[in-house]
Amino acid sequence: MIEVRVPATSANIGPGFDCLGLALNMYNSFKAEEIEHGLEISGCDEEFKNEDNLFYKSMVKTFEIIGYKAKGLKIEIGGDIPVSRGLGSSASCIVGGVIAANEISKAGLNTYDIVNICAKIEGHPDNTTPAVTGGMTASIMKSGDVVFDKINICEGLKFCAVIPDFKLSTERARQVLPKTISYNDGVYNLSRTALLISSLINGNFDLIKHGIDDRMHQIYRGSLIENYEDVIKKCYDFGAEGAFLSGAGPTIMAVLREENQNFSNCMKEFLKSINKKWDVKELKIDTKGAMVIRN
Structure with a gap:
């Protein structure tokens, strides 16, 4: 076997x-x-x-x-x-x-x-x-x-998955996406993808928050996830360099500096306050x- x-x-x-x-x-x-x-x-x-x-x-x-x-x-x-x-x-x-x-x-x-x-x-x-x-x-x-x-990410980062206790099928998450996007939104995503990759390779982690923005899928899929905007906001409040929807969701992924030791506990306490069952897992590449x- x-x-x-x-x-x-x-x-x-x-x-x-x-x-x-x-x-x-x-x-x-x-x-x-x-x-x-x-x-x-x-x-x-x-x-x-x-x-x-x-x-x-x-x-x-x-x-x-x-x-x-x-x-x-x-x-x-x-x-x-x-x-x-x-x-x-x-x-x-x-x-x-x-x-x-x-x-x-x-x-x-x-x-x-x-x-x-x-x-x-x-x-x-x-x-x-x-x-x-x-x-x-x-x-x-x-x-x-x-x-x-x-893509060779510069050392110094870890990730934290904030995982809700409900499922979201990829098919449903695809259904909410628009058939077309505007020229401006296309440029928006292209430029931020380039900046994101550059910041990860060069270790300019303070730029991640600018490069990780998106107008193609997260603004639509986020509507399917209860408390999505609140969790994203709290990721930044608790020191994340960036936060994004993992795949089609509903997991939200925070990008953290390795020295950030408070994020997980702070996020767990916040999630208790909204009476939702979310799991918080720190992960490495x-x-x-x-x-x-x-x-």
């Missing part, structure tokens, strides 16, 4: 809609082995113990691409990434499935092969690419293939990406 560990991811990072993504040190783990026949899935909710399981479907798709026929599969799923919270739980299933299929079939896929297969299954590369490679990435699709590069665990 092989085991694959996949990090959580936070996509978009403010203005970088559908292209920027970041791997974080929260993980799902997947174990898989080929058996004589059938499908056995454990470790997840009953509704996912079937052929619609995304990890299993990703394995099957990869087998189809490489021309391998598995007799049967036994799968064990575990981990800490919450479902439908904007932290890449679906991406982790896809990445885990592709890598597990590669290991079982001994196909010898390289990183670029895996990144491309994952993006084709997911439909876009912003979450799956950093989940494979680790770190922060910028990814685009060109002629059906992923073109990506890693995962630099390694998905890994095969060999015992």
Whole structure:
């Protein structure tokens, strides 16, 4: 049985809609082995113990691409990434499935092969690419293939995920987006994406708050999240360098300097005051990406 560990991811990072993504040190783990026949899935909710399981479907798709026929599969799923919270739980299933299929079939896929297969299954590369490679990435699709590069963030930052106890499906979060945006809004996001990346690379963290603004998706998706504006405001009140909607939401991610030791406790106290159940988790960048665990 092989085991694959996949990090959580936070996509978009403010203005970088559908292209920027970041791997974080929260993980799902997947174990898989080929058996004589059938499908056995454990470790997840009953509704996912079937052929619609995304990890299993990703394995099957990869087998189809490489021309391998598995007799049967036994799968064990575990981990800490919450479902439908904007932290890449679906991406982790896809990445885990592709890598597990590669290991079982001994196909010898390289990183670029895996990144491309994952993006084709997911439909876009912003979450799956950093989940494979680790770190922060910028990814685009060109002629059906992923073109990506890693962004080397200057040391000195950590992140804090403020995770509500309700789900928000990516489909619903997509439905509220406008079909078109204005020229001015396009320029607004392009300029801020450039400034954000520059500030992260050069360590000019005081500029993050200017570069992380967005007019393409957060102003629309925020309307689906109760207390969204209040939590964003409190992130800055408690010393965050920036705050953004993680992926499609509803998790809100704060960007913190490493020396900020008060943020989590202050945020927890604030959340108690509004009588809402939110989890607060301090996270670091995962630099390694998905890994095969060999015992």
